[in-house]
Amino acid sequence: MTEEPLLSIRGLRAGYGGIPVVFHLDLDVGEGEIVALLGANGAGKTTTLRAVSGMIPPMAGTVTLAGERMSGRPAQRIARLGVVHIPEGRGIFPSLEVDETLRLAATMAGVPRRGVAGTVDEMYATFPALARRRGQAARHLSGGEQQMLALARGLIHGPRVLMIDEMSQGLAPTVVDALFALVGSLPQRGVSLLLVEQFVSRALQLASRAYVLEKGEVSYAGSAAALAADEAFVRGSYLGDAGEPAPVMPGGRTADKQAPPAGGPGGVPPNIGG
Numbered sequence: 001m002t003e004e005p006l007l008s009i010r011g012l013r014a015g016y017g018g019i020p021v022v023f024h025l026d027l028d029v030g031e032g033e034i035v036a037l038l039g040a041n042g043a044g045k046t047t048t049l050r051a052v053s054g055m056i057p058p059m060a061g062t063v064t065l066a067g068e069r070m071s072g073r074p075a076q077r078i079a080r081l082g083v084v085h086i087p088e089g090r091g092i093f094p095s096l097e098v099d100e101t102l103r104l105a106a107t108m109a110g111v112p113r114r115g116v117a118g119t120v121d122e123m124y125a126t127f128p129a130l131a132r133r134r135g136q137a138a139r140h141l142s143g144g145e146q147q148m149l150a151l152a153r154g155l156i157h158g159p160r161v162l163m164i165d166e167m168s169q170g171l172a173p174t175v176v177d178a179l180f181a182l183v184g185s186l187p188q189r190g191v192s193l194l195l196v197e198q199f200v201s202r203a204l205q206l207a208s209r210a211y212v213l214e215k216g217e218v219s220y221a222g223s224a225a226a227l228a229a230d231e232a233f234v235r236g237s238y239l240g241d242a243g244e245p246a247p248v249m250p251g252g253r254t255a256d257k258q259a260p261p262a263g264g265p266g267g268v269p270p271n272i273g274g
């Protein structure tokens with residue numbers, strides 16, 4: 001990349017209880033770019049996203065957005081400034097209705113009271129399937145609809161960089177296709193992406209660049225197409241041929257953690273386009 005990256009992570013060290021699990025990580029996301037962050041279970045991908053979004057304090061290093069320092073700020077401030085994290089497991093409240101979830105998100109994002117309804121309606125226009133379920137508690141949504149709700153909640157913040165952790169986890173391949181199509185269109189709406197993803201091939205199709213983490217250190221940083229062409233790497237990322245993804249294992253080893261069963265409650269594919 002020649003121009004200054006939108007999101008710049010330099011020398012990040014992060015971990016738990018004073019013990020680092022991510023070491024001296026450098027990573028960039030350019031304006032309008034989709035970047036994949038890949039690696040085996042426990043490599044430190046989630047920890048990286050948590051440290052960038054302020055969910056955990058970085059132990060060292062800096063994170064900047066368009067030159068403005070994010071690291072050291074509280075999570076809610078970082079989200080309002082434009083770096084939004086959709087966590088693994090989606091982080092939605094099962095008892096809250098879809099509409100309540102989105103109105104709460106708009107409030108958290110700092111939307112003034114009179115603007116909340118309009119902001120929520122914009123999300124219903126993007127996700128018509130959610131509009132049809134607006135009065136349902138989140139626990140009654142299919143897995144795909146829950147992921148849409150998590151995406152809508154993130155997008156309400158008007159992010160410049162959206163970091164999505166394991167978007168496809170537990171979803172049927174048709175549902176994943178629909179979500180990937182939507183996410184792939186986000187750069188046209190001014191949202192750059194950092195994706196942690198177990199569907200390695202699809203993530204590499206969407207991304208222009210990729211990073212691979214191994215035991216908390218970057219073992220690959222470069223073109224996504226070049227990584228996708230590395231058959232041993234991609235083959236080593238999957239278990240079996242049932243279309244169920246398993247986390248990537250650099251070096252061609254077989255992953256030892258099975259993905260959860262496909263489909264959420266009901267397993268109904270979402271209708272993102274309406």
Ligand code: ATP
Nearest residue numbers: 016021039040041042043044045046047048088247
């Ligand atoms: P996965 O795909 O399994 O989520 P990951 O690459 O996202 O893998 P992390 O979740 O970042 O990996 O975990 C990195 C290391 O940090 C692992 O050894 C993990 O056990 C440890 N770890 C993760 N969360 C915590 C926590 N809350 N407290 C202590 N250790 C943690």
